[in-house]
Every structure is written in structure tokens, then in C-alpha cells.
Amino acid sequence: MPSKGLSFQGNGEILNLPMPLLIAIPVRNEERRLGPGLARLAESLQAHHCADVLVVVSDNGSTDWTRQVAHEAAAKLPFRVVYHRASEQGDKGLAIRSAWESAPEGFDVLAYCDADMATDPEALVRGYRLIAGGNADVVAGSRWHPESSVVGRSWKRSAISRGLSLCWRLLPGARVTDPGCGAKLVRRSAFASLALPARSGGFAFGGALLVRLARAGFRVVEIPVRWTDDDAGRIRLGRAARDYAQEWWRLIKS
Secondary structure, three states: OOOOOEEEEEOOEEEEEOOOEEEEEEEOOOOOOHHHHHHHHHHHHHHOOOOOEEEEEEEOOOOOOHHHHHHHHHOOOOOEEEEEEOOOOOOHHHHHHHHHHOOOOOOOEEEEEOOOOOEOOHHHHHHHHHHHOOOOOEEEEEOOOOOOEEEOOOHHHHHHHHHHHHHHHOOOOOOOOOOOOOEEEEEHHHHHHOOOOOOOOOOOHHHHHHHHHHHOOOOEEEEEOEEEOOOOOOOOHHHHHHHHHHHHHHHHHO
């Protein structure tokens, strides 16, 4: 169990906030991007004087050297990194859910981000501040926020993202503009209060979670992000779009 809370320094003042943070990073064959991604995350957390952060590298079926990279990073980085074999199914949402549900006692804020850190991890710090300060129960990065900066996104990915955004804004009981953005945080007590369907997972897990939490009365806040596409081409856009469409339909009917 963590012995102290997160510490942030801003405007020359150190803020001690006793809500330790767990960050899940869902991975599958990320031996190339995981190391640099963890280093960038560490740089951002150190720049904001963060302590008591647990990073869970949650693997959903890697067959490469991802596990070894995670163990090597654990020996070098200034925060605790653990490797968690979540599944063999290649299911991003299941990897996030498994890491959150197995979080050690005392980690009161749960988050996730992508291994490539396409979304600047600084957004996690701002999101944490909102939850720890009592101003939100859930924080989601949105590339469609008017103050966001988006660089390098292809026309195909932009079109799919815009379509998803338009559809998900229409869901009753919630307003979610960017279900796919890789920066989301939730108060653990809010997450634990949900009775999630057994099939809840896939690329749409984060977006669907936002909708369910908003419908349950929790405060959902969207924040701007800096997002840069690394052009790795690793996301199967067709499969991702199908996951979102199926989850959207379930949410419409529920």
C-alpha cells in the first residue's frame, strides 16, 4: 500500500494530494514503442514532481519482447512499473479493465494511456488535479476540444474519428466527444460502483465507460490534449470502428 500521496509543484508551491495514481498501459507487441513511451511518461511525471505512481504494463497477448522491455524499464524509472499479463485475446479494453480491477488497495485514481504516448502524458497530470481537487469524478482527453492540438493525423483516421465523435455525441445521458482518445482517468470508487457487462472490452471500452459513468450521475470533464500521430499504422481502423459501432448500439438500447 502506498505510504504517501501524489505531490505536485505549481506556481512555486508543492501540493500534497493523498490520492495515489495507477496508470495502466495496454500493450500488445509493443517492444519498440514501450521503452521510449515509459521514458516520456517518466519525464512528464518528474517535471510535475509526481510521487506514488504505479504504472501497470497490461499485456493482452504479446508474442515479442514486450515483457522484457517492461522489466528493464522497471529497473531504470523513478516510479514503480509492474508487468501484468491480462489476456491472450488482443483486447485493449480487457487489458485496461483487468489492470484497474486488480489495482492494489489505496490507489484511488485509475488512469490509462497508450504506449506510444501520442497523447501528451501531461494531460494525465491535469486530469489528476481535477479529480484529486474534487472537481471531477472522470476526466477524458478530447482531441475535439477547441483548445487541443492535433498533429499528423491522416485524412482516413480524421474521418473515422469525426464520425465517431458525431455518433457518440448523440448518445442519450452523456456527451462524449472523443471516445478513442488515449488519456482517461476515473475516481476508483466511481469505477467500482459500476456493474459492467461481462463482455465490456475492446477498443470502445474507455468511451463506453464514460457514458455509463455519466448516466450514473458522476461528473465527467473533458480536457484539451496535445496529440501527435506517430504514423505507426498499428491500429486496425476497421476493427476499431466495428468495436465502437457495436458498443454504441448497445448503449443506445440500454
